[in-house]
Amino acid sequence: MFSFKDILNDLPLPPEVKKSITALEIAKKNWKNIVPQEFFDKAIPLSFDNGTLIIEVPNHYYSQILSSRTLEILEKLENATPPDLKPLFKHLKFVINPFSEKKNSKT
Numbered sequence: 001m002f003s004f005k006d007i008l009n010d011l012p013l014p015p016e017v018k019k020s021i022t023a024l025e026i027a028k029k030n031w032k033n034i035v036p037q038e039f040f041d042k043a044i045p046l047s048f049d050n051g052t053l054i055i056e057v058p059n060h061y062y063s064q065i066l067s068s069r070t071l072e073i074l075e076k077l078e079n080a081t082p083p084d085l086k087p088l089f090k091h092l093k094f095v096i097n098p099f100s101e102k103k104n105s106k107t
Contacts, residue, residue: 051090
């Protein structure tokens with residue numbers, strides 16, 4: 001059986017696309033250990049672009065609270081990143097989607 005990393009390396013994608021996919025995978029896989037438990041199902045890693053992890057939140061409250069923890073979140077993300085990919089996570093961007101709270105409560 002092939003690992004995700006093996007398959008990704010074999011795909012003919014530009015290096016930046018592979019880096020973005022890998023970064024998002026790292027964030028999603030470790031998310032439960034990165035954000036406080038009360039925010040785990042309210043803040044979802046959505047995408048990664050050129051060093052910035054984009055996180056979907058349901059409202060300004062979660063955006064503000066998590067923004068105040070940016071350095072802590074970035075440090076935990078970097079700690080979860082393999083040494084050969086560092087530095088990977090440089091910034092966080094929060095996007096508000098009021099429908100995400102309803103979507104997440106159904107799952």
